[in-house]
Amino acid sequence: MNQSVIPPYQTEEKVLAQSSVQKTTVNPYQTEGKIAILIDGGFFLKRLHTMTDPVNCENVDYIIKMIRTLCFNHASRLNQQIYRVFFYDCPPFEKGLHNPLTKKFIDFKKQPQYKFKIDLFNKLKNLRKMALRLGCLNDNSICRWQIIPQKVNDLLHGKIKFEDLDPEKDIVPNLRQKQVDMKIGVDITSMVLKKQVSTIVLVAGDGDFVPASKLARREGVDFILDPMWAHINPDLNEHIDGIYSGLGLFRKNQHEKSSEVEQQLNDF
Secondary structure, three states: OOOOOOOOOOOOOHHHHHHHOOOOOOOOOOOOOOEEEEEEEEHHHHHHHHHOOOOOHHHHHHHHHHHHHHHHHHHHHOOOOEEEEEEOOOOOOOOOEOOOOOOOOEHHHOOOOOHHHHHHHHHHHOOOOEEEEOOEEEEEOOOOOEHHHHHHHHHHHOOOOOOOOOOOOOEEOOOOOOHHHHHHHHHHHHHHHOOOOOOEEEEOOOOOOOOHHHHHHHOEEEEEEOOOOOOOOOHHHOOEEEEEEOOOOOOOOOOOOOHHHHHHOOOO
16 A cells, blocks of 8 residues: 655645645645534624624624624635534623613613624524524622723823713623633533534634633644634633634725735635
């Protein structure tokens, strides 16, 4: 039996060059099998607002299209079948609260964001190979309202006074997302230990996933982070196998690509 033996001293460039001559495609970083894509819903929606026209992000069908595009790009790039897509989020806040400045009662069930989230979740449930994982959204019983971070910074630097705050826009409920990170970790652990996938793509922007990614890599699973073009802490690189953003970077009035974009578009 003829076997192709690659001497240890050959570089990746030489191997790829030889495969090109032989008219075969070799990607030493590609793994065979199935891919699971885990999306932090809150992070995804926030980043999408910065990547495209915010008006589009109010359209549930557009959000669904972007989710499907992201998943298709990751799977087709690695030439793998999609095992499942996991979307993590929290049900919309539905309590009623009194604004501390205007004393006006706000019924959050009647707010546009409530209807948007309900419609989004209902459509996600009908997508093929989609698993919707919902945590819970809790308000802080001690301090139910907070000033948005941008205005807090302006207040601390003396750029504005408290009287300058817009009570309708600058004061928001103090909500905390619960159980989402735990659900992500449990799903990663379960798929890895049951050997259900060979590649995991996590769409997120923080380092809460590091313990789960370490387990996945130790068990031989390819772990890819999709930060949706957001800057991430360089220290996270040692805990993942690659970084790739599955959605193109929409740039307004600017056609040239930055060096960062070029680098991510190339095979890592």
